[in-house]
Amino acid sequence: FxxxxxxxxxxxxxxxxxxxxxxxxxxxxxxxxxxxxxxxxxxxxxxxxxxxxxxxxxxxxxxxxxxxxxxxxxxxxxxxxANLGALSEHCHGAGRGYANLAYIKVGTGIGCGLILGGQLYRGESGSAGEIGHVTIDENGPPCKCGSYGCLESMAGGPAIALRAQQAIRAGQATSLAAIQPLESITARDVALAAQKGDKLAQQLFAEAGRHIGVALASLANLLNPGLIIIGGGVAQAGRLLLDPIRKTLEQRALQPVAQSTRVVQSVVGRxxxxxxxxxxxxxxxxxxxxxxxxxxx
Ligand SMILES: [Zn+2]
Incomplete structure (x- = not known):
């Protein structure tokens, strides 16, 4: 569908x-x-x-x-x-027992579901948690929402794939260059290459993880969730994405916030x-x- x-x-x-x-x-x-x-x-x-x-x-x-x-x-x-992802992790997954958590869905888009005080938080009109459209770089690439440099336009699945294509066109060495046409390269291809040791692919995931970590540091400073769960298709890359997210959160969030925020991979999964x-x-x-x-x- x-x-x-x-x-x-x-x-x-x-x-x-x-x-x-x-x-x-x-x-x-x-x-x-x-x-x-x-x-x-x-x-x-x-x-x-x-x-x-x-x-x-x-x-x-x-x-x-x-x-x-x-x-x-x-x-x-x-x-x-993403709200539903938060709900299922809260009921059956990594979020059981947590009153305050954020579930981040990293796929084509980047969404966020929030459980605050034990309840799903939807905001005034249902748009709470649109972390994919938090600005990471005000001079960054255009986003589908009409703004520039949104997290989604810099670290979503299509953004990772696009960065790989641009790097190959710029002449950087990578096993991904064997995939033709270049436009057919997906974030999943980049993840597989990174797992096999491809340096460019690893660098692209580290970059995406860093961008997500920057956004999550702001989210953590704002809401102080006890747990941040990373899910969605791109999160299947596991530690490739999780490690740079954790490291950036640790560096960027206020110390008491960073210390009280665990970052884990989705347990419920796809x-x-x-x-x-x-x-x-x-x-x-x-x-x-x-x-x-x-x-x-
Ligand atoms: Zn946007």
Whole structure:
């Protein structure tokens, strides 16, 4: 499924996928209490609506919750995918027992879900945690949001891949040059090359980790979370990304903040947002976070 197909075709595909899943599991739609859904962009939670999502052009203002609920005939709950990642890590993963944590999703975009005081924090309009659009370099590359030098435009998956392509064109030696056409190089290719000892690839991950660390030092100074969890596709690179993040956070955050902030890799892994969508639906259906905490335990 690609968000590029737009909301009309996209919602049909999503509804078909839900029906297919249920058919495969031998469960009728009548037995479903609710459906949880995550999207990679800001969501006005009370309205179940996507708002100006930088990496989902064409979906602005779409009433995802109500349209999918009408299509399926069951209640639907929609939230930002990083918020859902935070929820699932808090319920089942690295964040169990933490009242204050940040879940950072590093993929095509860079998102952040915040649990503050034991509850998901969405902010006034649902846009809290858009750390991907925190400015790292005010003279940096243009970002999809219209600003310049945002974290996402400097350390997201496509940014890492683009930096590799630029370095090869500038004549730097790397095993990545064997991949043709150069435009097909992905952040995953760079991670694999780095793991095999490619110096340029290692340098690009160190750079991306440093940029993320700079943003996280500000986040930590501001909110003092006990735990920062790094998840998302690019985080599969493990210590390649985690080590420079930890080092930069240590150097840049205030000492008491740095000392009280652990940085770990996601435990729930690639399915964090999907599992968080289930947690969200359960919480909303039963209206009791305590019940879910017990169920998870
Ligand atoms: Zn931006």
């Amino acid at each position: 690609s968000v590029a197909v737009g909301p009309d075709a996209g919602l049909n595909q999503i509804a078909d996928a839900v029906r297919q899943c249920l058919a495969d599991a031998g469960i009728s739609l009548e037995r479903v209490l609710g459906v949880g859904m995550g999207v990679p962009g800001p969501v006005e939670y009370a309205e179940g609506r996507v708002v100006a999502p930088p990496i989902m052009p064409g979906w602005h203002g779409v009433a995802l919750r109500d349209r999918l609920a009408r299509e399926l005939g069951v209640p639907v709950y929609v939230d930002n995918d 399915d964090a947002s999907a599992l968080g969508a289930v947690d969200l639906a359960l919480q909303e259906v039963f209206q009791s976070p305590a019940l879910i905490t017990c169920a998870a335990a």
